[in-house]
Amino acid sequence: MNLKTKITLGFLALLLLAGVGGYSLYSLRQLERTSRHGLQDNLYSVELGQRMLRALDQLERQPLTDTTGTGPFASAFLLEAGNVTEPGEQELVNELQQQLTRLQEYQGAWLHDTGGAPDVAPEVTGRMRELTYRIIDVNTQALTQKNEAASQRLGEQSRYVLGLLTVATLVALLLVLSVPEAAVGGLRKLLASIENATNQDFTASIPVESHDEFGTVARAFNRMLVQLQDYRTSTLAQLMAERNRVTSLVDNLDEGLLLIDEKHRVIVANPVAGRLLELPPSRLVGRLAEDVARENDLFRELLTHLDVPAARREQDIPLFTISQGGEEAYFRLTVNDVVSFNEALDKMEFVGSVLTLHNVSEYKKLDQAKSNFLATVSHELKTPLSSINFSLKLLQNGKVGALNAEQLSIVGNLKQENQRLLKMVGELIDVSRLESGNIQLNIQSAAVADIVEFAAATIQLQLQPRQLTLDAQLPDTLPRVRADIEKTTWVLLNLLANAIRYSPEQSPIHLRAARSTDGRQVQVSVQDHGPGIAPQHQERIFQRFVQIPDQRGYRGGSGLGLSIAREFIGSQGGQLWVESELGMGSTFCFTLPVADGAELAA
Known part of the structure; x- marks a missing residue:
């Protein structure tokens, strides 16, 4: 027998139990209803007989002329005549009717004084009493018989119900005990086989x-x-x-490769990574990254970049200098998080990180050669460009002879282009100094208000042609900062110049400064209402020689200003970034650390 049949039989057994219960309830109600109606009628007849007997007692104590007992007897008799339920009871009622009529005739003769009526009629009242007792006896016997019949029927119904309940219970117990065991037993065997297959x-x-x-x-x-x-x-x-x-x-692979899972355990390490770490792959694979870091300084330094957010990894790619065969080699670290789709949970999950050490020694040498070339060319160009600028100034002043209007216009254009070249040469010199690490910083305690005031005064002449306004707001409680005043002013001027270049006419430029929430830095921001910068370009604009044309097709200068500005701010312990949305303008922000005295005062 299959499980479906067993379960079906179980349901049928339950239905049988429900049917037996329903049948028992119906039978008991029918028996109770029948017994109640029959017993009520018989009891009512007995009660009426008692009332008639009491009326007869009153009639027998008084002469026939007193009819006070006849009324109650007649009332009870009429009710009894309408409640005849047993065999032979109707004949008794008819004869009692005759006796009652005879009694009423005697009483009528006395009342109308017609004569011929006795004073008392004991034979009539005696016969009426005898008939009344017989009516009571008939109903009393009926009560006894009906009680016995009801008891007998109840016993039979009880035996039928008990038998059906016994059968249904046995069937239900059989199925209840067999079906779960059959199901659980099969599942245990299936589970054991699945566990073996899993292994x-x-x-x-x-x-x-x-x-x-x-x-x-x-x-x-x-x-x-x-x-x-x-x-x-x-x-x-x-x-x-x-x-x-x-x-x-x-x-x-000619690059070092390390794969660390989500539990920080090294699961892949190629020979190049082993040589760089001076550890064989066998001592790396299978070990916790923290255990390896405790005995290897380079590995410990690599692990610090796992916790760097993915957005910052692109702008801050670390470069390691590792000695190989007595020579210095340069390796650039890239960290990529590996995610995989978990079908069971229906979501993407982090499964590990891939650390790759790229050998960029050749690129480093080429970059160094490029930097040396730019530094040499910049220094060589600065002197003749300065000389040209001085000569053009002499021509504009007229000290070497008067020039007509057209010649003055040409000299002015030449001077403007020459100054642009001088600015570009100066930026190239700054870049070469930054790359060589020879940049000189004069870090001192400075007031942000002084830096902002000097930059605002310098930039005023550039605001007038386009009718721009500079809205500078600085709180009086702003603490002093540790900064190189000259280079910080240069950064602020560069940001203001960019804001002027891209702002629409008659629009405000907002300059704000405030202390950071942790109290350790002061943030300066320059906000314009220009076209904004697309998200994909917001990090690229800080790269060297990168220029992003705006909607008007304008391109900036050399593409070095923001790169140098970020280097200047970063060398002072701060950060420079942009917050922008297309069509909503741009906000350039940089931070500077609070001076030690101001930090303690806070």
């Missing part, structure tokens, strides 16, 4: 002991185990070949 043991099949649903599942599962074993055998060689191929590719 790569495909030989533990399920014994087929029945022809029910579990027997069908067992046969299908056993076929699946056979197919899995065949598949595992056929694909094992392919998997090994693919693994060997991937291992060969990783081992032959």
Whole structure:
């Protein structure tokens, strides 16, 4: 018998129990209703008989001329005549009617004085009493018989119900005890076989002991185990070949590769990474990254970049100098998070990080050569450009002879272009100094208000042609900062010049300064109402020689200003960034550390 049939029979047994219960309730109600109606009628007849007997007692104590007892008797008799329910009771009622009529005739003769009526009629009242007792006796016997019949019927109904309940209960217990055991037993066997299959043991099949649903599942599962074993055998060689191929590719990379899982355990390390860390891959793979970091300084430095947010990794790519064969080699670290889709949870999950050390020694040498070339060319160009600028100034002043209007216009344009070249040469010199590390910083305690005041005064002449306004607001409680006043002023002027260049006419430029929430830095911001910067360009504008054309097609100068500004602010312990949205303007912000005395005062 299969499980479906057993469960169906179980439901049928439950329905049988419900049917038996319903039938029992119906039978008991019918028996109770029948008994109640019959007993009520008989009891009512007995009660009426008692009332008639009391009326007869009153009649027998008085002469026939007193009719006070006749009325109650007649009333009770009429009710009894309408409540005849037992065999023979109607004949008694009819005879009692005759006696009552005879009694009423005697009383009528006395009342109308017609004569011929006795003073008392004991034979009439005696016969009426006898008939009344017989009516009471008939109903009393009926009560006794009906009680016995009801008891007998109740006993029969009880035996029927008990039998049906016993059968239904036995069937239900049989099914209740057999179905769960059959289901749980099959599930235990299936679970044991699944656990063995999970442990790569495909030989533990399920014994087929029945022809029910579990027997069908067992046969299908056993076929699946056979197919899995065949598949595992056929694909094992392919998997090994693919693994060997991937291992060969990783081992032959000319870059150091480390793979760290979500539990910070090293799971892949190629030979190049082992040579750079001076640890063989066998001492890296399988170990916790924190354990390796405690015994290797370079590995510990690499781990610090795992916690850097992905957005900052692109703008702050670390460069490591590692000695190889007595020579210094340069390696650039890239960290990439690996995510995978978890089908069980229906979401993406972090599974690890890939650390790659790229050998950029050749690029470093080329970059150094480029920097040396730019530094040399910049220094060589600065002197003749300064001389040209001086000569153009002499021509404009007329000290070497008067010029006509057209000549003055040409000289003015030449001077403007020459000054642009001088500015570009100066930026190139600053870049070369930044790259060589020879930049000189004069860090001192400074008031932000003084820096802002000097920059605002310098920029006033550039505001007038386009009718721009500078809205500068600084709180009086602003603390002093540690900064190089000259270079910080240069940064602020560069940001204000960019805001003037891109602001629409007659629009305000907002200059704000405030203390950071942690109280350790002061943030300065320059906000314009220009076209804004697209998100994909907001980080690129701080790279060297990068220019982003605006909607009017304007391109800036050399593309070095913001790059140098970020280097100046970063060398002073601050940060420079932009917040912008297309069509909503841009806000350039930079921070400077609070001076020690001001920080303690806070």
